[in-house]
Amino acid sequence: MAASRLGDAQSAQADWEKARAILAGPYDQDAYYPRGPRNGHWVDWTMARLLEREASKVLKGDASAPR
Numbered sequence: 001m002a003a004s005r006l007g008d009a010q011s012a013q014a015d016w017e018k019a020r021a022i023l024a025g026p027y028d029q030d031a032y033y034p035r036g037p038r039n040g041h042w043v044d045w046t047m048a049r050l051l052e053r054e055a056s057k058v059l060k061g062d063a064s065a066p067r
Contacts (some may be wrong), residue, residue, distance in 0.1 A: 001055050009059075016059055019052050 004012035023045070 001058055004058055012059060016052070016055050019055070023049055023052055
């Protein structure tokens with residue numbers, strides 16, 4: 001979201017799309033290690049998902065998004 005704050009909308013959008021691709025479906029597997037052993041604790045993936053949702057709101061111009 002640093003790129004967004006700096007006014008670089010294209011870079012922000014590209015980074016957001018990469019993050020969405022990484023987070024696509026990690027909860028389909030084991031709840032403790034969604035991407036397999038040594039690939040992040042479920043809390044890490046939950047926080048990443050929350051941050052991705054916040055970024056989505058910022059990029060869409062949602063008035064309720066954090067600033």
